Amino acid sequence: MYPIIVFSVSGLLMLFLGLSVNKKSLLPYNLLFMLVGLASNFLDWNAPGLYFNGMLEISNPIILVQWVLIFAAILVSGISSRQFDDTHAYPAEYYAIMQFALVGALIMVSFQNLLMLFVGLEILSVGLYVLTGSDKRNLRGNEAAIKYFLMGSFATGIFLFGVAMFYGATGSFDISSGNSVANNLLEGKMFFWLGMVFIFIGLLFKISAAPFHFWTADVYQGAPTVFSAFMATIVKTAVIFALFRLAAYSFNLEYENWSKFLVIIIGLSMVIGNVTAVFQTNFKRVLAFSSISQAGFMLLSLIGLGAQSYGNLGFYSLSYALATISAFGVFLVISSNTIVEGRPSENINVFDGLFSRNPDLAIILLISMLSLAGIPLTSGFWSKFFVLNDAAAKGYFWILILGVLMSAVSLYYYFNPIRASFKKTDLGKIEISSLSKYTLYVCAALTILFGIAPNILRSLF
Amino acid sequence: MFESSIDRIPDVFMKVPLVNFVLLATMLFVIGIVGVLIRKNAIIIFMSIELMLNAVNMLLIAFSSYKSDPNGQIFVFFIMAVAAAEVAVGLAIIVMIFRNIKTIDISILNKLRG
Amino acid sequence: MHFLEIIKNLSLVQWAFYFLSILTLYGALGTILSKNPIHSVIYLVVTFFSISGIYIMLNAQFLAAVNVIVYAGAIMVLFLFVLMFLNLKEESTEMKTSPMLIAAVSTGLLLGLILIATIRKAEITRVNYNDFDPNTGLIETLGMVLYKNYMLPFELVSVLFLVAMSGAILLGKREKGESHF
Numbered sequence: 001m002y003p004i005i006v007f008s009v010s011g012l013l014m015l016f017l018g019l020s021v022n023k024k025s026l027l028p029y030n031l032l033f034m035l036v037g038l039a040s041n042f043l044d045w046n047a048p049g050l051y052f053n054g055m056l057e058i059s060n061p062i063i064l065v066q067w068v069l070i071f072a073a074i075l076v077s078g079i080s081s082r083q084f085d086d087t088h089a090y091p092a093e094y095y096a097i098m099q100f101a102l103v104g105a106l107i108m109v110s111f112q113n114l115l116m117l118f119v120g121l122e123i124l125s126v127g128l129y130v131l132t133g134s135d136k137r138n139l140r141g142n143e144a145a146i147k148y149f150l151m152g153s154f155a156t157g158i159f160l161f162g163v164a165m166f167y168g169a170t171g172s173f174d175i176s177s178g179n180s181v182a183n184n185l186l187e188g189k190m191f192f193w194l195g196m197v198f199i200f201i202g203l204l205f206k207i208s209a210a211p212f213h214f215w216t217a218d219v220y221q222g223a224p225t226v227f228s229a230f231m232a233t234i235v236k237t238a239v240i241f242a243l244f245r246l247a248a249y250s251f252n253l254e255y256e257n258w259s260k261f262l263v264i265i266i267g268l269s270m271v272i273g274n275v276t277a278v279f280q281t282n283f284k285r286v287l288a289f290s291s292i293s294q295a296g297f298m299l300l301s302l303i304g305l306g307a308q309s310y311g312n313l314g315f316y317s318l319s320y321a322l323a324t325i326s327a328f329g330v331f332l333v334i335s336s337n338t339i340v341e342g343r344p345s346e347n348i349n350v351f352d353g354l355f356s357r358n359p360d361l362a363i364i365l366l367i368s369m370l371s372l373a374g375i376p377l378t379s380g381f382w383s384k385f386f387v388l389n390d391a392a393a394k395g396y397f398w399i400l401i402l403g404v405l406m407s408a409v410s411l412y413y414y415f416n417p418i419r420a421s422f423k424k425t426d427l428g429k430i431e432i433s434s435l436s437k438y439t440l441y442v443c444a445a446l447t448i449l450f451g452i453a454p455n456i457l458r459s460l461f
Numbered sequence: 462m463f464e465s466s467i468d469r470i471p472d473v474f475m476k477v478p479l480v481n482f483v484l485l486a487t488m489l490f491v492i493g494i495v496g497v498l499i500r501k502n503a504i505i506i507f508m509s510i511e512l513m514l515n516a517v518n519m520l521l522i523a524f525s526s527y528k529s530d531p532n533g534q535i536f537v538f539f540i541m542a543v544a545a546a547e548v549a550v551g552l553a554i555i556v557m558i559f560r561n562i563k564t565i566d567i568s569i570l571n572k573l574r575g
Numbered sequence: 576m577h578f579l580e581i582i583k584n585l586s587l588v589q590w591a592f593y594f595l596s597i598l599t600l601y602g603a604l605g606t607i608l609s610k611n612p613i614h615s616v617i618y619l620v621v622t623f624f625s626i627s628g629i630y631i632m633l634n635a636q637f638l639a640a641v642n643v644i645v646y647a648g649a650i651m652v653l654f655l656f657v658l659m660f661l662n663l664k665e666e667s668t669e670m671k672t673s674p675m676l677i678a679a680v681s682t683g684l685l686l687g688l689i690l691i692a693t694i695r696k697a698e699i700t701r702v703n704y705n706d707f708d709p710n711t712g713l714i715e716t717l718g719m720v721l722y723k724n725y726m727l728p729f730e731l732v733s734v735l736f737l738v739a740m741s742g743a744i745l746l747g748k749r750e751k752g753e754s755h756f
Binding site for chain 1: 739
């Protein structure tokens with residue numbers, strides 16, 4: 001609850017700081033505000049309950065997820081260092097909108113009323129529509145912005161139709177009111193089911209699960225890389241936790257009905273995400289398709305829906321955020337050093353000879369790719385292990401086999417950049433700003449730490 | 462007592478069943494979806510999305526009025542506010558694109574591919 | 576002549592409802608089918624006005640007024656302003672190619688049929704005669720609920736407006752230099 005207030009105010013302060021402070025010193029201010037927000041979350045610790053007339057729920061697991069979100073935002077700001085200081089960028093606005101978007105994300109993991117979910121979703125989405133189009137002269141960015149905007153508003157419309165039907169069935173927007181229709185007959189549940197289907201579809205659009213994924217690759221490719229990283233981690237985490245809350249509180253009594261369809265969507269996401277990624281040559285598109293398949297894995301915890309599932313999802317989100325942000329971070333540094341035809345190259349061959357150009361970056365890339373693929377000794381292995389275990393406990397063994405199979409397919413495209421980085425090259429060394437270097441070190445170190453001792457994190461949830 | 466409360470109820474709630482309003486809103490919603498799918502002009506796609514939102518508003522108000530529960534109408538209030546904000550951002554994006562390529566036909570925009 | 580009998584027996588509110596419904600759907604179809612975007616806007620305004628009429632029928636007077644002011648007023652003027660500002664002629668308003676068109680229309684119709692069939696089967700609760708409150712849609716009731724129960728989302732919408740405002744300025748500012756791919 002406190003970080004929501006902190007970020008609402010600090011975003012406003014950031015806009016004013018843009019007038020008085022020079023562009024280079026905005027990032028430290030941004031990091032300071034985010035750390036304040038992170039710290040202010042301590043004030044809610046051990047004070048569970050509903051706040052503001054049943055609008056928000058605060059509990060310790062929710063606070064942990066909010067930490068994951070804020071921490072991911074800090075890492076994204078960390079890798080953004082030195083990316084915005086050309087004459088056409090407006091870093092104050094970017095950071096301010098990032099903080100506002102974070103407000104939306106924080107609401108989405110703690111809402112108790114569907115109205116709060118809607119407001120949070122819109123704050124997050126509208127902020128990202130703007131950030132996607134923030135590189136105004138780049139036609140790819142423009143195209144990504146209009147696609148993201150139109151698909152996003154379309155998804156919001158579908159989501160709202162579901163909310164209206166939910167209201168028609170239950171007469172309330174409180175998420176726990178889904179139980180009130182549990183004993184109705186088939187005819188009395190029609191509206192409730194329609195509501196459930198449309199709410200799910202609207203939110204699945206937002207996390208880009210297949211078959212609602214078609215916008216993802218274009219948007220991730222066209223958006224400025226820092227904001228692609230923001231989209232891949234924070235938006236996905238926030239929406240999946242919103243889905244989890246709905247599944248656990250509103251639709252838990254209909255589990256038998258929706259789990260059958262959700263498991264098909266999970267299977268499709270894994271297959272389409274991983275198989276399409278194999279054929280991509282643009283690294284941002286590879287990460288986009290990889291994020292589709294990761295969304296499939298994350299949704300497995302909704303199938304599990306047990307006592308452990310919330311913690312599993314939290315662990316998955318954090319380890320996915322660490323790996324994805326370090327992949328985007330390494331890519332950002334290298335691609336801005338490799339200018340082809342006047343703009344940073346995004347082809348996978350930018351990684352050629354990375355090991356001789358900057359060994360640290362090559363090792364961080366290696367760790368992040370191994371973690372995304374789910375190789376043991378990285379946190380990615382445990383996160384996949386937990387969610388698959390969870391789904392297997394519910395009797396979905398075929399999805400377990402499919403998950404393992406698709407992880408094997410994913411090895412192929414995750415190893416492409418690694419293979420490229422060990423090629424011989426005569427290109428010079430790569431310089432990297434100290435802030436992004438330390439951010440990347442932190443990501444890699446935590447990935448290994450949670451890979452060796454996952455219980456450090458698991459014991460918290 | 463029963464008679465007096467019937468007098469207070471406006472005619473429409475007695476003569477037009479709720480399902481008619483729900484069906485009307487659903488038709489409007491489907492027209493909005495079809496509009497999004499068939500048009501290539503960004504502004505008309507955007508207008509179709511507004512149609513979808515209006516269908517949702519009508520649905521919420523119909524449920525809210527028949528249940529005598531003001532919460533649904535409050536939600537409509539928020540949808541309208543959010544729609545206004547979305548329109549501002551969306552039209553800014555459209556103007557930005559028009560400055561660069563002098564059209565808003567989204568099929569012209571196909572620079573992104575695998 | 577059973578059909579004619581039904582029409583003859585329609586009461587005034589039923590006439591009003593069917594008239595407004597047909598006007599709404601006509602406006603909606605006009606919006607998505609007209610070639611000229613300006614005509615689309617006009618059709619959409621027709622839809623918004625008839626929707627406002629339906630809100631009045633539904634006893635939601637306040638929202639009917641807000642609908643006219645916000646949608647038919649502010650939002651549509653913004654649309655019209657952008658259309659005229661960009662000076663769009665009819666050249667870019669072609670529909671998608673015919674196979675796509677058929678696929679899209681049939682998807683939409685299928686969805687519509689499924690929805691309508693489902694809703695017709697649904698059991699609809701009737702108006703509860705005992706606790707019906709005709710003042711639900713009045714500004715007094717809504718104001719009390721909005722500022723008492725929904726204080727937090729009301730405040731948070733201001734954050735959304737801040738994002739939209741700074742975002743629209745950010746995107747709308749004219750940029751020097753050439754566009755590139």
